[in-house]
Amino acid sequence: MxxxxxxxxxxxxxxxxxxxxxxxxxxxxxxxxxxxxxxxxxxxxxxxxxxxxxxxxxxxxxxxxxxxxxxxxxxxxxxxxxxxxxxxxxxxxxxxxxxxxxxxxxxxxxxxxxxxxxxxxxxxxxxxxxxxxxxxxxxxxxxxxxxxxxxxxxxxxxxxxxxxxxxxxxxxxxxxxxxxxxxxxxxxxxxxxxxxxxxxxxxxxxxxxxxxxxxxxxxxxxxxxxxxxxxxxxxxxxxxxxxxxxxxxxxxxxxxxxxxxxxxxxxxxxxxxxxxxxxxxxxxxxxxxxxxxxxxxxxxxxxxxxxxVRAATGAAPAEGFPDEYGIAQPGGGPEPTGGPAPGPLPDQVLVAGRPVRAGSRVRLHPGLRRTDAQDLFLRGRTATVESVLHDVDGSVHLAVTVEDDPGADIRRAQGSFLYFRTDEVAPLEDES
Structure with a gap:
C-alpha cells in the first residue's frame, strides 16, 4: 500500500x-x-x-x-x-x-x-x-x-x-x-x-x-x-x-x-x-x-x-427510494445497516405535540451547542417552515426562511434555507 x-x-x-x-x-x-x-x-x-x-x-x-x-x-x-x-x-x-x-x-x-x-x-x-x-x-x-x-x-x-x-x-x-x-x-x-x-x-x-x-x-x-x-x-x-x-x-x-x-x-x-x-x-x-x-x-x-441541491440519478429512482432528502447536521436515531435506502419519509413532524410541516410558522431558539455567533442573532425570531428534512442518522430538521427577511423570496426560489433541529423551534399558536 x-x-x-x-x-x-x-x-x-x-x-x-x-x-x-x-x-x-x-x-x-x-x-x-x-x-x-x-x-x-x-x-x-x-x-x-x-x-x-x-x-x-x-x-x-x-x-x-x-x-x-x-x-x-x-x-x-x-x-x-x-x-x-x-x-x-x-x-x-x-x-x-x-x-x-x-x-x-x-x-x-x-x-x-x-x-x-x-x-x-x-x-x-x-x-x-x-x-x-x-x-x-x-x-x-x-x-x-x-x-x-x-x-x-x-x-x-x-x-x-x-x-x-x-x-x-x-x-x-x-x-x-x-x-x-x-x-x-x-x-x-x-x-x-x-x-x-x-x-x-x-x-x-x-x-x-x-x-x-x-x-x-x-x-x-x-x-x-x-x-x-x-x-x-x-x-x-x-x-x-x-x-x-x-x-x-x-x-x-x-x-x-x-x-x-x-x-x-x-x-x-x-x-x-x-x-x-x-x-x-x-x-x-x-x-x-x-x-x-x-x-x-x-x-x-x-x-x-x-x-x-438535488440528488441527481441518471435514471428513475429505485422503488421506495425518496426523491428528496435532507441535508443537515446528523444526530442520533436509527442507523442504516445496509440494504435498500430508506423508504418514503414523512413530510411533517410533531413538535411540542403539534404537527409542523411546510408552511408552519415557528419561533427560533437555536441550541447553544450547535450554533455560531450568527445564529444567536436569530434567537426569538419567527420563521416559516419550507420543508421537513431527514438525514442519514434518522434525525429530523426543518428548513426555514426568517420572516421579515427582504431576501426570503430569492432564497426560496434558489432553495437556500437555514436549518434547525426540532428542539430548536417552538410552533406558533397562530400558525395557520
Missing part, C-alpha cells in the same frame, strides 16, 4: 464526485453569496461530524467514526484509490487594538462598512491512499494513520484610514485520525467482494476544555463534513439501490453507519463511489450555474431541493 498524489486520470474520475461533495457538504447555502473558490467555510451546518473519541462516549448524539461497506467486482490487477476529505475547524478570534499597543478579544469589530466577527471556519483536508486488491484482502487490510499539527497565524486589521484597528488570529488544534481499508471475497460464481472503509477520529480530548469554552474546542478536534471517494482502476462497484437480483442478499448484509455510499461516476460508469452522511441517489451531478446564480445546483430533471 502506498500514500501518494493521485495520477491525472484518477483526479479526473474523482472530479465529478468532488463537485457534488463540495456543494452538499462544504458549501450549500453556508456561504452568502456563493463563492466556489473560497478556501474557508463558516461552520454553520456540522454535517458528517466525527468528534474525538473521549467526546463520543458522553452519549449526546455524537460519534467518532464512519463505517462504509459496499460491493465491488475488481479486475484481477485492480488498484483501489481512496480519498478521505473533511473540513478542519479553524477558530477565528477578533482582537481590538488599543492606543497603548495592547489587544482585547471582542465578539466583533465594526470598521466602516465591514463587520469582522469571531467564528469557526473550515479548511479542506485530504488524505489519499492507493492499495491493490491483494493488499486489501490480506490480513486486516491496510491502515493509514494521519495527523495535522496545531497551527496559528495572525493578520493585522486596518481601518479605512490605513491605521491599525485590530488583528485576526486563526488557530487550528492538533488532530489525529485513522483510515482502515479491507476487502473480503464472497461466495458465488462472480468475482464479488465486500469493501469496508472505516474513518476514525483518534484526536486527544480533555472534557474540561468544553466545559470551559463551549462548543469550539469540540469542533477544533473534530473532522467535519467527513466523506470518502473510492475509485477502482479496473472493475466496478454495485449500486446499493439498483443491484442485480443475484447480489441483493449480499447488498442487504452491508453495514453503513453514519454514511451512505452511492455510485458517483459519470452516467453509465460504476468505477467511483461517494460515501457521505447525506443520502443521495446514484450518479449525482452539479449542474452548470446559469449567469447570475450565486448558489450551486445539484439537479435531476431541473428540480431544486432545499439548500439548492
Amino acid at each position: 502506498s500514500v501518494t498524489v493521485f495520477a491525472p486520470e484518477t483526479e479526473a474520475r474523482f472530479a465529478r464526485a468532488r463537485c457534488v461533495a463540495d456543494a452538499v457538504l462544504f458549501e450549500g447555502c453556508a456561504l452568502h453569496p456563493y463563492r466556489r473558490p473560497a478556501a474557508e467555510h463558516p461552520l454553520r451546518r456540522q454535517v458528517g461530524l466525527l468528534v474525538p473519541p473521549g467526546r463520543s462516549t458522553r452519549g449526546e448524539e455524537e460519534y467518532d467514526f464512519q463505517h462504509t461497506e459496499c460491493l465491488m467486482e475488481p479486475g484481477p490487477d485492480a488498484t483501489l484509490a481512496v480519498e478521505l476529505r473533511f473540513l478542519r475547524a479553524r477558530r477565528r478570534t477578533v482582537l481590538r487594538a488599543h492606543a497603548d499597543g495592547t489587544f482585547t478579544a471582542v465578539p466583533e469589530l465594526r470598521l466602516g462598512d465591514r463587520v469582522l466577527a469571531a467564528r469557526d471556519e473550515g479548511t479542506v483536508e485530504r488524505v489519499e491512499a492507493l492499495a491493490t486488491v491483494a493488499e486489501l484482502v490480506e490480513g486486516d487490510g491496510v491502515t493509514v494513520d494521519f495527523a495535522r499539527p496545531a497551527v496559528q497565524d495572525s493578520e493585522p486589521v486596518l481601518d479605512e484610514d490605513g491605521r491599525g484597528a485590530g488583528m485576526l488570529v486563526r488557530r487550528c488544534e492538533e488532530i489525529h485520525g485513522t483510515l482502515r481499508l479491507s476487502a473480503r471475497r464472497l461466495d458465488g460464481p462472480f468475482r464479488l467482494m465486500r469493501l469496508t472503509a472505516v474513518v476514525e477520529n483518534t484526536s486527544r480530548w480533555a472534557p474540561a476544555d468544553e466545559e470551559a469554552a463551549g462548543r469550539s474546542p469540540v469542533l477544533a478536534r473534530s473532522l467535519v463534513a467527513t466523506h470518502l471517494l473510492l475509485g477502482l482502476s479496473d472493475g466496478s462497484f454495485l449500486s446499493m439501490t439498483d443491484a442485480p437480483e443475484w447480489a441483493r442478499d449480499a447488498i442487504a448484509s452491508c453495514r453503513n453507519l453514519h454514511t451512505w455510499p452511492v455510485l458517483a461516476g459519470a452516467d453509465g460508469r460504476a468505477d467511483v463511489v461517494l460515501s457521505s452522511p447525506v443520502i443521495l441517489g446514484d450518479h449525482p451531478a452539479v449542474t452548470p450555474e446559469p449567469p447570475g446564480t450565486p448558489y450551486p445546483l445539484v439537479a435531476a430533471d431541473g428540480a431544486l431541493t432545499p439548500d439548492g
Whole structure:
C-alpha cells in the first residue's frame, strides 16, 4: 500500500464526485453569496461530524467514526484509490487594538462598512491512499494513520484610514485520525467482494476544555463534513439501490453507519463511489450555474431541493427510494445497516405535540451547542417552515426562511434555507 498524489486520470474520475461533495457538504447555502473558490467555510451546518473519541462516549448524539461497506467486482490487477476529505475547524478570534499597543478579544469589530466577527471556519483536508486488491484482502487490510499539527497565524486589521484597528488570529488544534481499508471475497460464481472503509477520529480530548469554552474546542478536534471517494482502476462497484437480483442478499448484509455510499461516476460508469452522511441517489451531478446564480445546483430533471441541491440519478429512482432528502447536521436515531435506502419519509413532524410541516410558522431558539455567533442573532425570531428534512442518522430538521427577511423570496426560489433541529423551534399558536 502506498500514500501518494493521485495520477491525472484518477483526479479526473474523482472530479465529478468532488463537485457534488463540495456543494452538499462544504458549501450549500453556508456561504452568502456563493463563492466556489473560497478556501474557508463558516461552520454553520456540522454535517458528517466525527468528534474525538473521549467526546463520543458522553452519549449526546455524537460519534467518532464512519463505517462504509459496499460491493465491488475488481479486475484481477485492480488498484483501489481512496480519498478521505473533511473540513478542519479553524477558530477565528477578533482582537481590538488599543492606543497603548495592547489587544482585547471582542465578539466583533465594526470598521466602516465591514463587520469582522469571531467564528469557526473550515479548511479542506485530504488524505489519499492507493492499495491493490491483494493488499486489501490480506490480513486486516491496510491502515493509514494521519495527523495535522496545531497551527496559528495572525493578520493585522486596518481601518479605512490605513491605521491599525485590530488583528485576526486563526488557530487550528492538533488532530489525529485513522483510515482502515479491507476487502473480503464472497461466495458465488462472480468475482464479488465486500469493501469496508472505516474513518476514525483518534484526536486527544480533555472534557474540561468544553466545559470551559463551549462548543469550539469540540469542533477544533473534530473532522467535519467527513466523506470518502473510492475509485477502482479496473472493475466496478454495485449500486446499493439498483443491484442485480443475484447480489441483493449480499447488498442487504452491508453495514453503513453514519454514511451512505452511492455510485458517483459519470452516467453509465460504476468505477467511483461517494460515501457521505447525506443520502443521495446514484450518479449525482452539479449542474452548470446559469449567469447570475450565486448558489450551486445539484439537479435531476431541473428540480431544486432545499439548500439548492438535488440528488441527481441518471435514471428513475429505485422503488421506495425518496426523491428528496435532507441535508443537515446528523444526530442520533436509527442507523442504516445496509440494504435498500430508506423508504418514503414523512413530510411533517410533531413538535411540542403539534404537527409542523411546510408552511408552519415557528419561533427560533437555536441550541447553544450547535450554533455560531450568527445564529444567536436569530434567537426569538419567527420563521416559516419550507420543508421537513431527514438525514442519514434518522434525525429530523426543518428548513426555514426568517420572516421579515427582504431576501426570503430569492432564497426560496434558489432553495437556500437555514436549518434547525426540532428542539430548536417552538410552533406558533397562530400558525395557520
